[in-house]
Amino acid sequence: MVVENTNEQITAQEENKELFGQLTKRNEQYMMSLDKALIAGNISEEKRVIIYNEMLKNLINGQKSGQTARQIYGTVTERTNDLLASPKDNDTGRSEDWKIMLDGGLLMGAMFALITGISAFIGSGQGSEMGIITMILNFIIGGFVILLISKNLPNKNKGKKGNTLRYILVSTSGMLGWMFIMTASMALLPSSINILMSAGVNIAIGVTAFAAKMYFKRKLNIRGGLF
Template identity: 30%
Template sequence: MGNFMTEKKAAEETKTTAGENTVEENKQRNQKVAQQQAANLEEKKAKEVKVVVSKFAGLTKRSEDYLFRLNKILEERHYDPAKREAIIEELTLELREKQSKGFTARRLYGTPSEKADSIIAGPKKEAQPVTFWKMALDNGLMMFMLFCAMYAIMGMVSPKSVKVNGGVLTLLVTSVLAGVGMAFFYQMAADRKAKKQRLPFWKMLLWSLILVVVWLLVFTGVAAIPGILNAGLNPIVYAVLAVLVFGLRYYLKKKIGLRSQPF
């Protein structure tokens, strides 16, 4: 009986030891698998870095770091891989050329996040230059609207003042003249700013003075023309005309790209 108990105890101890060995082996195996996976991940990252570095060969460390971060941001934002590769390659070529002239990536493109935003948003549409007649039309409508509003207010406050300042014909002629004159002034200022025409500043002031004098003379002359064509309107009619012209000007801005100029 004693021998039997001894053998049973030995068997249990052997079983326990085997179980412990199995747990230890599993633990060691799991550690090896985890270490192998970590090593594979590190190797993969190293290969990726090596590929990226080879793409950026010839760049300064700052330019290389900039493009590396930009590439990462675009990748995180799930930007099209093919387009991303093409853009990074294009920027790399541009930086290789311009960094020798003292340009940095940040100076050229802003921060990596800002550049990523602009890439994802796509190229901005360049604003079409405003032609002379569009400027004249815009300013003419604006002056007509302002005059109508002024005549409406003056007619409500003092009905006689509208008759003194003229009527419909005066309103039309002076609005057209003001629109053309202001468009000429803006065009001249734009040409001077773009250095297309080196017009001295004193000449610009002289032209401005001439514009004001001509406008006043025409206004005074047309306002003196009697008759039904130059009759004053009811203040409410002037107010309605101001609203209608405002709506027309808004419609033309959407339809033909009419853009306001500084008044």
């Protein structure tokens, strides 16, 4: 079966090369732009070959009547979104757990750092109560809690009784556990280890973490998180 699939893959690749040479300049540019977009969207080469094989045949047929790729498939962005949303071309609608944890951790860490920093800045202007170890724990535990919550969203388990109740229990216990660990670290760890950070440092960490969240979400095409 593997050999058969490989042979089909090679045949489709060779056919695509021949078909691509028959495209008009406008359609050729469309396909090149689409290829870049799908690569950025983490669509595997095997799937792209199959997608292009079907599209190229349709485009060449459309060229006979003067149709362009945009008229047939819409803009490159629209076609890309359709393919990324298609179950056929996206094995799962959800990224790996570590990606969701990374995305959630950066978001929660950024929010907590910004809130703490801004509160301290507006208030007395003194160092915040959150130390460096607490900050690190916030990123890690926050990401883990977001991962748990995302895995138990009610619409992820349609047809299963009690999934809404489970979601409420998991999200509530997760958030309470998160806050307990954060509070305990601030209360129990000495300031010589859990070094307090100024408002400006907290704000800078928050902005950087949020920028990193946006970058990795797009770069890794992270799907399945809460935000």
